[in-house]
Amino acid sequence: MTRAALLVLTDGRFPAGGHAHSGGAEPAVKAGRIRNADDLAAFCRGRLHTTGLTSAALAAAAAHGLDPLALDEAADARTPSPALRAVARKLGRQLMRAARATWPSAELAALAAARPRGAHQPVVLGLTARSAGLGPEDAAHCVVYETVSGPATAVVRLLSLDPFEATAVLARLAPSSTGSPSRPPPPPASASTRCPQLRRRCSTSPPKRTPPGRSASSPRNHPPGAAPCTSTTATKDRPP
Amino acid sequence: MHLDHSHEGPAAVSADAARPDGTRRALRIGLGGPVGSGKTATVAALCRTLRDQLSIAVVTNDIYTREDAEFLLRNAVLPPERIQAVETGACPHTAIRDDISANLEAVEDLEEAVGPLDLILVESGGDNLTATFSKGLVDAQVFVIDVAGGDDIPRKGGPGVTTADLLVINKTDLAPYVGSDLGRMARDAAEQRGELPVVLTSLKSADGVGPVADWVRAQLAAWTA
Structure with a gap:
């Protein structure tokens, strides 16, 4: 049952507003930094190790049951750009609507009441996963996947890139998205993916600061798998 | 798990006719149609005709810009x-x-x-003949096509032409210049749409938007009844 919930949440058609966002791929294309499938792979790898990592930690912590308002503040602290904060909260608000219609819960209702203009999207995503009966690792995987699936879909549209090539990029990124398969799964209490850095962050309450210059918990511009189109709304997202 | 709608905070379900505080929300009318058919011009004309009697707001949709909103602002059809x-x-x-x-x-x-608002017009970005609005977003929808786009459009059908609550065939003043047969367009539209209404407009003429405004007033009367 929970596996099915994860599929619903990560489905590119989950209606949470992400279709209008490219995760920074649009300005990267415009600036000539993404021209082909190899560039897309490099862009996605960079995103996984920066925005994706921090966002996954936030989502996992929320799914684990940490105070979403404290996590929301932690996300704010990691998002210095006012434009990115605004987009992160906008997408959080849009995800909240879809989440409350699909997996209503008292925790979601409480966060919606406390942040009527929207909490940061990764925090809402983690709480959504929790309401759907999913665990922290599921929430982190969901974030990681959409961190790269959004730009891939956007680049197919922006460059008319061969869709098979773009999907192959996502498949080839799978090992770095999930960590080494030879590693044993983490203990359930650690609220983490298999990435050691992420495990450390998730096992303590609010994640530690991110390196300067990284667009850390910047809005994951394409929430629950929503297949993004491209939009100038997301152009301020910094490519890696 | 239960799907009651009594949770605190913003409404979880989009199509609810009541706002969170229990009051009736505004009637939402969507306007869709191909690029350049006159959607924004129709919205502007509707605002000018109805703004003295009704409390109105407009949502515009553009793919990459805010052109349509800026057009409405420039023409001062409503306060920003x-x-x-x-x-x-x-x-x-x-x-x-x-x-x-x-x-x-x-x-x-x-x-x-x-708010409180009587009417919100939601104008879609210019699209193709398959564009329709979700019932979760609007209560009724208008599809705007134009004479210059080809007089075979009503015959071609598609969800916009066949199912919209009102079909507007705009720019009738151009028919003689582009060789479009208005009678044929009206006949084809009627055939595709059965009982659903069709109006022919020329926004260049005085009160050209009149037939659309009358239809909006009727929708609003039904909504508030």
């Missing part, structure tokens, strides 16, 4: 706080049908900021 622009990225139809989040947010924000 009553106009909101939504940028849809490369998918104008997704934002009005498959994932209506951003548009719902815009209509709710308008109602909160400048």
